[in-house]
Amino acid sequence: MTLQFVLLVAAALFAIGIYGALSQQVVVMVMMGIELMINGVLLAGGALWWFLAPTPDGQTLLLVILAAMTVEMAMGFAVATVVHRSRNSDMTDSATDLAG
Amino acid sequence: MIVALIFWAFAALAVAGGIAVFVVNSMARATYALAVSFVAVGAMIVMLHLDYIGVITILMMLMEMAIMAVFMVMFMGMNPALMPMDMTHHKRRSVILAVVVFAVLVVAIFLIPWPARTGTPAADLTRSLGDAIMGTKMLVMLAISPVLFATIVAGLVLANPRGRYDRYGDQLDRRTTDGHPDPDDPVRGGIGR
Amino acid sequence: MSSPAAGGAVGAVVLLPLGVAVLALAVASVNGAVNARAEGGAVRDGFAAPVRETARLIRQQRRTLPGADSLLWRIAGAGLGIAAVLQVVVIPFGDVTFADLPVGLVWFNAIDVLLWALWWLLGWGANSTWSLVGGYRFLAQALSYEIPLMFALTAPAIGAGSLRLLDIQAAQQSVWFVVWMPVSFLIYVASVVAFSSWGPFQSAVGVDIGQGVLAELSGIDRLLVLGGRYAVLVAGAAFSVPLFFGGGSGPLLPGGIWVVVKTAVVLAGMLAVGRMVPTIRPDRLAEIAWVIVVPLVLVQLAVVAVIVAVNGGAL
Numbered sequence: 001m002t003l004q005f006v007l008l009v010a011a012a013l014f015a016i017g018i019y020g021a022l023s024q025q026v027v028v029m030v031m032m033g034i035e036l037m038i039n040g041v042l043l044a045g046g047a048l049w050w051f052l053a054p055t056p057d058g059q060t061l062l063l064v065i066l067a068a069m070t071v072e073m074a075m076g077f078a079v080a081t082v083v084h085r086s087r088n089s090d091m092t093d094s095a096t097d098l099a100g
Numbered sequence: 101m102i103v104a105l106i107f108w109a110f111a112a113l114a115v116a117g118g119i120a121v122f123v124v125n126s127m128a129r130a131t132y133a134l135a136v137s138f139v140a141v142g143a144m145i146v147m148l149h150l151d152y153i154g155v156i157t158i159l160m161m162l163m164e165m166a167i168m169a170v171f172m173v174m175f176m177g178m179n180p181a182l183m184p185m186d187m188t189h190h191k192r193r194s195v196i197l198a199v200v201v202f203a204v205l206v207v208a209i210f211l212i213p214w215p216a217r218t219g220t221p222a223a224d225l226t227r228s229l230g231d232a233i234m235g236t237k238m239l240v241m242l243a244i245s246p247v248l249f250a251t252i253v254a255g256l257v258l259a260n261p262r263g264r265y266d267r268y269g270d271q272l273d274r275r276t277t278d279g280h281p282d283p284d285d286p287v288r289g290g291i292g293r
Numbered sequence: 294m295s296s297p298a299a300g301g302a303v304g305a306v307v308l309l310p311l312g313v314a315v316l317a318l319a320v321a322s323v324n325g326a327v328n329a330r331a332e333g334g335a336v337r338d339g340f341a342a343p344v345r346e347t348a349r350l351i352r353q354q355r356r357t358l359p360g361a362d363s364l365l366w367r368i369a370g371a372g373l374g375i376a377a378v379l380q381v382v383v384i385p386f387g388d389v390t391f392a393d394l395p396v397g398l399v400w401f402n403a404i405d406v407l408l409w410a411l412w413w414l415l416g417w418g419a420n421s422t423w424s425l426v427g428g429y430r431f432l433a434q435a436l437s438y439e440i441p442l443m444f445a446l447t448a449p450a451i452g453a454g455s456l457r458l459l460d461i462q463a464a465q466q467s468v469w470f471v472v473w474m475p476v477s478f479l480i481y482v483a484s485v486v487a488f489s490s491w492g493p494f495q496s497a498v499g500v501d502i503g504q505g506v507l508a509e510l511s512g513i514d515r516l517l518v519l520g521g522r523y524a525v526l527v528a529g530a531a532f533s534v535p536l537f538f539g540g541g542s543g544p545l546l547p548g549g550i551w552v553v554v555k556t557a558v559v560l561a562g563m564l565a566v567g568r569m570v571p572t573i574r575p576d577r578l579a580e581i582a583w584v585i586v587v588p589l590v591l592v593q594l595a596v597v598a599v600i601v602a603v604n605g606g607a608l
Contacts, residue, residue: 001107006144007209009111013137015202016118023194024122025187028172032134035164036118042157043114043141050148052214054221056232060240062145062153063233066160067244071251073164077171078258084175085261091187128365128417135410151396152456159403163439166409169417170432226395226456289580 006047014040025091027080031073038069107147114140127172135165152226305391310378312553316531317377317523318343320560327568347516355512358420366418370514372411373521377528380404384531385459387541387548397458398450401532402443408488408525409435412497412506415518419509427505431497433575434487437582438494442484444590448477448597449536452607462540464607471537473600473608476593478537480586482563485529489522492567496575530559 013036020033042065049058083095117137121130138161146154188194222228233241267283268274276282321343329339357363383390383397394400409432416428450456452474453464464470471478487494490506498505510518534540534555541548543555573581600608 001104001147003214004209005111006148008206009114009144011202011205011209012115013118013141014205015198016115016122018201019194019198020122022197023188023191025189026172026176028168028175029122029130029187032121032130032168035134036121036137039114039118039138039141043144046145046148046150046153049150050221051217053218054149055219056222056228057237059150059153059225059229060232060237062150063229064240064244066153066157067248069164070160071247073168074251074255075258077167078255080171080175081259126362128362128414132365132410132414151394152399155396155399155403159399159406162403162406162410166406166413166432166435169413170429224395287576289577289584291580291584 003047003051006051007044010040010044010047012040013037013043027076027083027092027095030092031076031080034072034076035069038065038072041065042069103147107144110140110144110147113137114144127176128169131165131169131172134168135162138162138165149221149225152229305382309381309391310374313374313377313381313524313527313531314520316527316553316556316560317520319557320527320564321519321523323561324564324568327564346519350512350516350519353512353515355514356509358509361420361509362418364418365414367514369411369414369418370510370517370521372407372414373518374524376404376407376411377521377524380525380528381531383458384552385462385535385540385548386552388459389549390459393459394457396456398446398456398461398536402446405442405484405488405529406439409439412490415506415510416497419506421509423503423508424506426502427497427499427508430499430502430505430575431490434494434496434578437575437578438484438487441480441582441586441590444587444594445477445480445484446536448474448590448594451594451597451601454601454606458535458540462535462542465539466542468608469537469539470607474537474593474597476589477597478533480590481533481536482529482559485526485533486563486567489526489529491522491526492563493570493573494578496572499572526563527556527560530563531556533559 017033017036017038017040020036021030022033024030024033042062045058045062045065049062083098087095114137117133117135117140120133121137124130124133139158142154142158142161144154145157148154264272267285268281269284274282322340325342326336326340329342330336380401382392383394383400385393412431412435413428416424416426416431419425449461449470452470453461455461455464461470483494486492490497496505498507502508507515507518531552534552538555538559541551543551546554
């Protein structure tokens with residue numbers, strides 16, 4: 001249980017998340033990929049906190065990551081609901097016109 | 101030693117759960133594989149002495165996954181277990197990119213000369229977190245709270261299918277003969293509004 | 294490993310599940326007896342009904358519908374009882390506690406959220422429409438009770454200034470929290486009944502949808518779920534003791550006994566009141582919970598916070 005080992009696990013989670021977010025067509029599955037990425041970030045944050053600088057400030061940062069996760073989920077579901085209602089589809093490919 | 105073994109087990113569980121999300125062909129199994137991954141990460145965070153953050157991660161993620169499964173079933177509209185089909189695109193490119201990212205991160209993890217540990221953990225870490233967010237780090241929470249509130253409002257605005265004009269028509273103060281509000285709802289709420 | 298720790302581990306693995314099971318059986322028996330009385334049958338038969346049902350279910354062969362997700366289904370079925378034990382394991386019995394978590398209160402909350410997943414998976418895994426309807430009903434109900442429950446749990450934490458159950462119990466030495474946090478307590482108890490899918494909150498297993506989540510369960514699976522329901526009810530009641538009833542404090546008897554006695558009293562109260570209230574539909578509960586109960590519990594929290602601030606601690 002060293003810093004490097006925990007970061008390795010976090011990197012693996014992050015990489016799996018990237019694969020999911022890029023390869024999946026269903027919006028909810030894309031969200032799962034993003035969740036996994038944030039999951040990795042959370043774990044890495046926890047590891048860096050404990051092994052490098054165990055002060056209260058770092059814990060606050062982890063709370064911010066959790067909040068980011070919440071916002072991601074809530075907005076993701078809301079947008080998915082709107083897309084599904086207006087186009088009867090939950091595939092990212094049918095919503096490419098939303099790209100900026 | 102035992103602690104290290106437990107940590108390894110959780111690490112394996114977290115990664116295996118993460119992989120399973122994109123391998124299994126059942127919506128429920130994918131969602132709950134992710135939940136398992138999150139619980140394992142939460143447990144690892146607890147083992148990194150962040151009790152509160154770890155348990156709150158488990159709490160939040162179980163709740164999210166329970167809701168996520170509902171959305172999955174609602175939007176998919178069919179059962180991939182009965183009708184197998186590939187719901188992916190750019191699979192090759194995604195794999196390559198994921199592997200490259202992982203490789204870069206691994207190289208970075210082992211090449212970066214991590215600094216020595218500074219500071220000492222507080223005796224009661226949960227209390228110190230509370231003191232931090234109610235004291236020196238209060239601004240962080242003050243910034244998060246309007247963001248969360250805006251998220252609630254925006255989420256409702258986007259997802260709510262029927263506004264009050266859909267419910268009441270042009271006459272927002274429409275009443276029944278006995279003086280109660282008279283919305284055009286398919287199902288009335290519990291307190292008769 | 295030192296011997297007290299080993300003794301604690303044995304206690305946690307053997308004693309707690311056994312205790313939860315015995316109390317769960319007792320609640321089921323009393324409920325059966327009251328049922329029998331209401332239907333004009335012999336009280337003794339009703340009292341023995343859960344035992345008879347257990348014997349019947351153990352011998353019954355279990356059946357599965359084609360296409361059922363047996364893995365998730367069985368995990369969820371076994372999970373109810375495990376969740377109950379996981380909740381009880383952090384409860385202090387007097388000064389003795391099997392697992393002294395610094396965040397015991399949040400732990401309880403995390404496990405009760407686990408029940409969301411378990412009930413929905415029970416509905417999903419069976420591959421039956423009525424079961425799935427039951428699972429959805431439970432989630433709809435959970436969305437209503439969870440937010441008030443979380444706020445209700447916050448009140449004892451504010452009162453004691455700690456999330457550790459030993460501290461919360463110690464803060465009630467002069468006045469039990471139930472005295473100055475009655476709203477929190479009522480919401481807590483209602484939520485416990487709700488996450489057990491019991492009494493007025495049993496729409497997930499309602500007879501109008503052919504027992505919903507329970508519809509396809511048979512044999513040992515059914516036994517685990519029926520028992521698990523009562524087990525989480527017991528666990529919730531037991532958890533209210535350190536939160537609101539001063540934990541193991543009491544004259545003469547040792548702390549551990551008092552915890553069990555108080556748990557039994559809370560369970561009796563749940564049984565009595567729960568049977569008097571009609572089943573509440575989840576779609577109605579949502580509006581009641583969010584428009585009436587959430588503001589009430591927020592007022593309760595404000596009162597608690599002001600008392601703690603003025604008094605410089607718990608009453």
